[in-house]
């Protein structure tokens with residue numbers, strides 16, 4: 586279709602859409618009469634798929650293009666979260682540096698009367714896949730599951746720096762636990778990765794927080810109190 590034909594077609598079908606016509610005209614003007622290059626919508630990110638139980642699923646927005654490259658870490662890189670701070674005393678692990686900051690955060694919250702408990706920490710992509718398999722086996726749809734759970738390969742839990750506080754559901758946002766984290770977690774380097782109304786349109790996960798070393802304040806990076814030199 587030649588440029589005049591395309592323009593008259595657009596004008597006929599979207600007569601009220603002046604902005605669109607304006608942008609197409611601008612494109613035509615800048616394309617040096619090469620009308621084959623007219624683009625009126627941003628290009629979609631390249632398709633990405635994952636395999637679960639020999640079935641292929643296409644990764645939708647907002648996850649597509651945001652695959653996380655998690656390093657393969659030895660067991661020695663992890664430390665167990667104190668069981669009095671985990672749901673049902675479960676053994677939950679995070680990487681060592683995250684552990685140090687997390688324990689300080691948990692203790693500070695406790696001093697303020699908030700007993701935080703962790704429901705999930707490090708999860709390998711293989712484990713994330715198992716979560717999906719189980720939910721699919723229960724009859725849930727892939728499109729439904731990814732509204733609440735990151736697809737395998739796209740979860741921060743594979744980095745060993747993310748934790749889910751208990752309960753990992755919508756109730757959490759209503760608890761004083763969440764308010765406390767909103768006020769104080771940043772001092773310890775923890776950020777709510779998927780806050781309400783986030784710019785990337787990820788589903789809101791009030792319970793999911795991730796440690797970022799660069800945002801931890803100097804005060805909390807100090808060595809443990811018991812290691813400090815005695816005064817006087």
Ligand SMILES: [Zn+2]
Nearest residue numbers: 747748749793
């Ligand atoms: Zn999480």
